[in-house]
Amino acid sequence: MPLDLTSPAGRRAATLNSLFVDHAILRTGWRNWGAIVPGRLYRSNHPQPWQLAQVARRHGLRTVINLRGHRAECGSDALSREEAGRLGLTHIDAPLESRGAPHRDRLLRLADLYAGMAEPALIHCKSGADRTGLAAGVFLLLNGGTSQQALDQLHWRFGHVSASRTGILDAFFRLYAREAEGRTPFLDWVRDAYDEAALRASFKSRGWADRLVDGVLRRE
Template sequence: MSRARAWRDSLLRDHAYFRLAWSNFAEVIPGRVYRANHPPPWRLERWVREHGVQTVINLRGTKYSGSDALSRAAAERLGVDHVDFAFESRGAPQRSRVLRFASLYRTMRMPALLHCKSGADRAGLAAGLVVLLE
């Protein structure tokens, strides 16, 4: 997907125009774990610079959208690990998925950023799990 097409898809189909000015960014574990909505590339770059983010966990799972293409490209350019890990945005997660997340959490490079589309449901669930795991 070309960069121009990725931006068009991100802004229009994925409603990223809402996320250009709003980030829903919060610290979960001081200096180690943050949560947010799906960041545009320039915001991810700022968080890598300001907070030392080493791993990005995309809680939306593997999607072939402009937002994800832009995020993967930014993470690669910045030398940041990018992991797709799907949590449901509605309903309780499966036990097996929670256990896989716990395993991922124990092995990922820190500091880490957990994000979903809006930074509330899936990111909130993952943030709660992180607090319990600590």
Template sequence: MARIARWDRELGGPLDRVRAWTNMLFVDHGILRLIYPNRGRVSKELWRSSQPSPGQVAWFAKAGGKTIVNLRGGREHGSWPLERDACRRHGIVLKDLVLRSREAPDRETLLGLRRFFEDLEYPALVHCKSGADRAGLFAALFRIVREGASVAEARRELGPRYGHFRHAKTGILDAFLDTYEREGESQGLSFEAWVRDVYDPEALTRSFRPSLWSTLMADRLLRRE
């Protein structure tokens, strides 16, 4: 809560900005994202990436972007006020949607996705911290719900190309898509009908068994959220 109170406020003078940049680069691992933003184009409407720096927000605005969707939730790093300030300066709408990378997706959130997608102004960019897990899930669900893609097509958004670990704790996102493919898509159920009438997040959580070594790699070495 102290970290949120520190960063979920307006930036003041130059010293505030220096502190925010320092935190973003060295505490929130932003120095790595300046080198490799893990950016990719999902469709004509949607881009995905890791946490953008102010310069990357400016790039997106120059490319015609209209909306950025932040999946990170908490306001615990200097990345947040810098992103918010950059979006204001460049006329980008900044929206929040909370997704978890190590939990079965919430039913209420899933059922609200179609409306959420409809309300976005495009082109949009979605990001989490690293651009691997939550951004991949969002992109996969965007393809299924908004574009009508199959699970096989959408599953590519959760892959090694973006640094996603299927066998770590983050693999519960793959297990979620696999379960929909098996219980819903193969039975002719729409995504929303399956989520509403069949999906059991507690059962999915109980059945999923992550690999210890993949989890150590993702959580301890790469410091994923």
């Protein structure tokens, strides 16, 4: 059931859920922070309220994009959503997938959000490694960047493991590079030529990497 932040008991429950069920305790000292385009777009793992307030002050944030989507029973979601409202930030849910071929409709919606959002903005998922890297790369390609710059946002330094099932996100950018970069604008390619099913069928992960990401790191 949805978490209730209006009572002390409800707030305690949300905080404990965030720290120990959603693993926010591991994100207290590890922010997985990055400036994608300074002054315009930043990235991180799911921020705790005090972390969001700190970043908002330091960088003048105006928008937060939550790539996990709305999770009514997640303490991290409830607390950061409330804090965004307290800070006067626009909070947008734009769920993406980390282990499947990116869905065309979600990519097109993200492009629309980027075009209309108030900047600077922060994008985050849970760990800030996979979905955040995809969304960061999409932003760069929409703003004159290259597929290699997009791929750099899916890097081991952010905790991304390209040999695992999350490597299909790397394959997505490589597919654009191979099929259309330099000839067709990225958004046009996504809209008119990108084949989700073909990408899904062609990608193969490695067992050891899947065990690491899914079993040890327990990523979403």
